Amino acid sequence: MASPSASPDKSAASPSLVALALAQERAQGVAAVLGHLGHNPVRGQEVLLKPNLNTADPCPGSSHNDTLAALIQALWDMGAASITLGERSYLPTRQVLEQKGLPPLLERLGVATLAFDELPEKDWVEVRPPGSHWPQGFRVARPVLESPCLVSTCCLKTHQYGGVFTMSLKLHVGVVPGGRQGFPYMKHLHDSPHQRLMIAEINQAFRPALVLLDGLEAFVSGGPMEGRRAKAGIFLASAGDRVALDAVAVAMLKHLGATPEIMGRPVFAQEQIKRAAELGLGAASAAGIAISAPDSAGLQLAQSLGDILNQG
Numbered sequence: 001m002a003s004p005s006a007s008p009d010k011s012a013a014s015p016s017l018v019a020l021a022l023a024q025e026r027a028q029g030v031a032a033v034l035g036h037l038g039h040n041p042v043r044g045q046e047v048l049l050k051p052n053l054n055t056a057d058p059c060p061g062s063s064h065n066d067t068l069a070a071l072i073q074a075l076w077d078m079g080a081a082s083i084t085l086g087e088r089s090y091l092p093t094r095q096v097l098e099q100k101g102l103p104p105l106l107e108r109l110g111v112a113t114l115a116f117d118e119l120p121e122k123d124w125v126e127v128r129p130p131g132s133h134w135p136q137g138f139r140v141a142r143p144v145l146e147s148p149c150l151v152s153t154c155c156l157k158t159h160q161y162g163g164v165f166t167m168s169l170k171l172h173v174g175v176v177p178g179g180r181q182g183f184p185y186m187k188h189l190h191d192s193p194h195q196r197l198m199i200a201e202i203n204q205a206f207r208p209a210l211v212l213l214d215g216l217e218a219f220v221s222g223g224p225m226e227g228r229r230a231k232a233g234i235f236l237a238s239a240g241d242r243v244a245l246d247a248v249a250v251a252m253l254k255h256l257g258a259t260p261e262i263m264g265r266p267v268f269a270q271e272q273i274k275r276a277a278e279l280g281l282g283a284a285s286a287a288g289i290a291i292s293a294p295d296s297a298g299l300q301l302a303q304s305l306g307d308i309l310n311q312g
Contacts, residue, residue, distance in 0.1 A: 003144060008134070018289060019033050043078060045148050048147035051068060051153050052095075128163070135305045140202070149209045153212045154166070158221055158253065161190070163224075170272065234301070241281075247268065
């Protein structure tokens, strides 16, 4: 049984940087936001890339193939020693990869694939965090816990089935086994009134080195598979602070105009974010976040999002 290993991403004296880049197309957005973040944890590392591939629905229902291709190429350019894409989808993972047309793309880019739902039971490691809302703890795919460099990429969207929103924190529900693996964790999650707290608690067990959000388009209602779309035109990136990145992304949903659950509550009062901050997984408040952009138009949006974050 493993113990949670994550430590606070940033101290109160050192705000977490969230890089923001305006974009019209995905390769440009990936390059701009990673370049502005200026953070390279992958050089010489074996990278495990966790995308948003719970289903094969069109982006933002799942990670866009163009975003994955651009991010993978960026990781190679940053000096990754190897890259493996790892996921546990709602349907069999390899079926979702095929539906997305990803196998030939990944092969061309030199990326291995790891379907977590094919792991043996011994490679689902039990985690029992103290004070957790998980009644029997939960399990995490061993490759995630043992990865020297976890990179996560998510989308910008609401979640109509209890999550309220699904960005980098919710993305990592996909490192916990689904029903086909014979474990009850997804039933525990979806049946619980503490679902949003439990989402945050999964993230105690590991820490990404890099998180990138594709916000070219957003779901401002519905989600996670399909919903009402809005043009957001942004990419976000963080050096592993899931709380800061999700907080800025929720501010963007508020900026666009989203569901009552988003619009009617301050960002740091959202249960996913509040619980993750309590657990020391990232920024504890709006004051702990610095949003930066490479151009004046991006800085203007960053100021607007900062104002939203600071609203009580």
